[in-house]
Amino acid sequence: MAQLTADQVRHIAKLARLTLSDDEVKKFTKELTAILDYVDVLQKVDTNGVEPLKQVTGLTSAFRDDVITDAIALPEPLLATSPLPIVSDQIETPSAHGER
Amino acid sequence: MTLSSLTIGGAHAQLKEKKISSEELTRACIERIEHADKSINAVIHKNFDRALSEAKKIDAKGVFAHPLTGIPYLAKDVFCEAGVPTTACSNILRNKDYVPPFDSTTTQRLRAVSAVSLGKTNTDEFTMGASTETSCFGATRCPWDTSRVAGGSSGGSAAATAADECLFALGTDTGGSIRQPASFCGCTGMKVTYGRTSRFGVMSMASSLDSIGTLAKCVEDVAIILQAIAGKDPLDATTGDVPVPNYTATLKKGVKGLKIGLPKEYFIKGMDPQVESAVRAAAEEYRKLGAQVTDVSLPHSQYAIAAYYVIVPSEVSSNMARYDGVRYGHTVNDPQSLVDYYEKARSSGFGAEVKRRIMIGTFALSAGYYDAYYRQAQKVRTLVKRDFEEAFGGVDVILAPIAPTPAFKIGAHTDDPLAMYLEDVFTVPINLAGIPGLSLPCGFAKGDLPIGMQLLGPQWGEEVILRAGYAYEQATQWHMRKPAL
Numbered sequence: 001m002a003q004l005t006a007d008q009v010r011h012i013a014k015l016a017r018l019t020l021s022d023d024e025v026k027k028f029t030k031e032l033t034a035i036l037d038y039v040d041v042l043q044k045v046d047t048n049g050v051e052p053l054k055q056v057t058g059l060t061s062a063f064r065d066d067v068i069t070d071a072i073a074l075p076e077p078l079l080a081t082s083p084l085p086i087v088s089d090q091i092e093t094p095s096a097h098g099e100r
Numbered sequence: 101m102t103l104s105s106l107t108i109g110g111a112h113a114q115l116k117e118k119k120i121s122s123e124e125l126t127r128a129c130i131e132r133i134e135h136a137d138k139s140i141n142a143v144i145h146k147n148f149d150r151a152l153s154e155a156k157k158i159d160a161k162g163v164f165a166h167p168l169t170g171i172p173y174l175a176k177d178v179f180c181e182a183g184v185p186t187t188a189c190s191n192i193l194r195n196k197d198y199v200p201p202f203d204s205t206t207t208q209r210l211r212a213v214s215a216v217s218l219g220k221t222n223t224d225e226f227t228m229g230a231s232t233e234t235s236c237f238g239a240t241r242c243p244w245d246t247s248r249v250a251g252g253s254s255g256g257s258a259a260a261t262a263a264d265e266c267l268f269a270l271g272t273d274t275g276g277s278i279r280q281p282a283s284f285c286g287c288t289g290m291k292v293t294y295g296r297t298s299r300f301g302v303m304s305m306a307s308s309l310d311s312i313g314t315l316a317k318c319v320e321d322v323a324i325i326l327q328a329i330a331g332k333d334p335l336d337a338t339t340g341d342v343p344v345p346n347y348t349a350t351l352k353k354g355v356k357g358l359k360i361g362l363p364k365e366y367f368i369k370g371m372d373p374q375v376e377s378a379v380r381a382a383a384e385e386y387r388k389l390g391a392q393v394t395d396v397s398l399p400h401s402q403y404a405i406a407a408y409y410v411i412v413p414s415e416v417s418s419n420m421a422r423y424d425g426v427r428y429g430h431t432v433n434d435p436q437s438l439v440d441y442y443e444k445a446r447s448s449g450f451g452a453e454v455k456r457r458i459m460i461g462t463f464a465l466s467a468g469y470y471d472a473y474y475r476q477a478q479k480v481r482t483l484v485k486r487d488f489e490e491a492f493g494g495v496d497v498i499l500a501p502i503a504p505t506p507a508f509k510i511g512a513h514t515d516d517p518l519a520m521y522l523e524d525v526f527t528v529p530i531n532l533a534g535i536p537g538l539s540l541p542c543g544f545a546k547g548d549l550p551i552g553m554q555l556l557g558p559q560w561g562e563e564v565i566l567r568a569g570y571a572y573e574q575a576t577q578w579h580m581r582k583p584a585l
Contacts (some may be wrong), residue, residue, distance in 0.1 A: 002329050004463075007458070008358060012234075012459045012462050012463050012466075013459060014448075015462050015466065016458045016459055016462045017424070017439070017446055017448055018443060018447050018450070018455055018458065018459070019443045019444070019447045020447070020455075021169055023544030024455075027452075028455070028456065028459060031175050031456060031517055031518075032456065032459060032460060032463070034515065034518050034519070035409065035456075035460055035518055036460070036463070038405075038406060038409070038518055038521075039406040039407075039409055039410050039473070039477075040406075041403060042403060042406045042410065042476050042477055042480055043406060043472070043476070045400070045403055045476075045479075045483070047476060047479035047480065047482075047483070049481060049501045050479045050480055050482050051479070052475050052479050052482065052483040053478050053481040053485060054308075054395075054478065055308070055338070055478075056294050056295075056308065056428050056481075056485065056532075056533070056534030057293070057294055057295045057338075057534055058473075058560060059295070059337075059338060059340070060223065062337035062338075064334065065113075065274045067490055068125075071538050072335070073190045073201045073202040074201070077201030079199070080201070081198055081200070081427065081428050082194060082426060082427050082428070083380070083425065083428075083429060083430065083431035084426060085427075085429065087440070090425055091427070093426055093437060093441065094435045094436075094437060094438050094440070094441045095437060096437065096438040096439075097437070098436065098437040
């Protein structure tokens, strides 16, 4: 069912915000196809009437009060881990619109 | 014998009687790391100055009421510790090493009882692997044979514990990452029930499966550590509001009358006969100790790896989205745009296994494929969990092998990711079912390579597997053997 093409692999990489070299495309096309081929065995399992398992110990929604706390960490030390410039308590990233 | 080879129980007794100091114990571990780590590459961030200054403070206070007070330990490089580099052994958190401004709940709970943190251990990148070979710091080597892997992904923690570089080490287990390296290195490891320990402040791999546990030198030490780190945490909504029993109190009650099941699906063609015979000999030992051993069946075991390698990459693709060069660590120069920056930072920061899983997950979750892959895998997960529930209707504990072979050679699976995935065949069903598993040594293969077995309990059933593990360990003493390093 899952013979991936090189173009599909490039498309998946794009969705995942990765760029691949031609060598990587070749390597991953082969490897991802082998893995998807292996997991195809799941299609053979009769899961009629079986509910998907989403939380293994049976918990449902857990709520807490919507209260801001600074007990764990303060904004400044959290910003300090960024490798980008900090301007007015914000991280300055490259422009989303493409100009330098 | 150096002080660093003491168990927690043994060291605690001597600390309490003031026969040794925490500083001496900490120095012994540091000296051992400086010596042995040249051969095994288990410790990658050293926090020695701070450890010694903490140990001195603890000695000055002189109160050793808690069994972990003054005890030096290491943590896998995914446990955030305020002020200590924590990099998941990934280049995407290096460049400028990520130094978290906060503590994980687990290291915070250990700090609260004055355990002494020595630093960080090697792991597969973001815990993705079964051999600690995908680390950006290079592979950890098995202390018993340095041409072989230590297992993974908690290979650094297992090797360091087995080589007496610490008294215990923290690890994580998403699909076998504590139990398999414990088996390869000959130490004792505990993967707890999902939600028994808090995941807060530990870098996530697959959030529905990750569990926080420990590697130690004996079962009693595991019980002591678990007692300190287990329990509900408001910072991790998936921790269970379930009482934590007194693990050390019931440890020595023996196994008379205990029902132990051997799953027939875990003795497969192609496994090393030395592994099979060691695990069967352990079953025989349990009979001698008064337990009843019977066969059980876990019929969906054969589908567990496939379900696991859909669910894990899917959750990986989501969890890895936060690493984009903005908030942490790695950066690149001269981006053309923000998207270009993300792509360059991620492509140059992540290693091949992480990219592989991100892409499998991105594919499996994409429109048109979700039902066939992720949803179907979650349904199979239900069936795997039911298998265990039915089995535990008839037995108290399940005894099984951990890995089909002892430690394999470094590089053996480098060019075949699927072969590496199949290493997890006996460990991933336990994570899918969310149950606890205790790994302990049960013999040695040719070439003096440790073999491990796992004792599995029902959800929240850590107490019974610790008790069963203790009885076996005391009867066999396999855990006393040490590598010559």
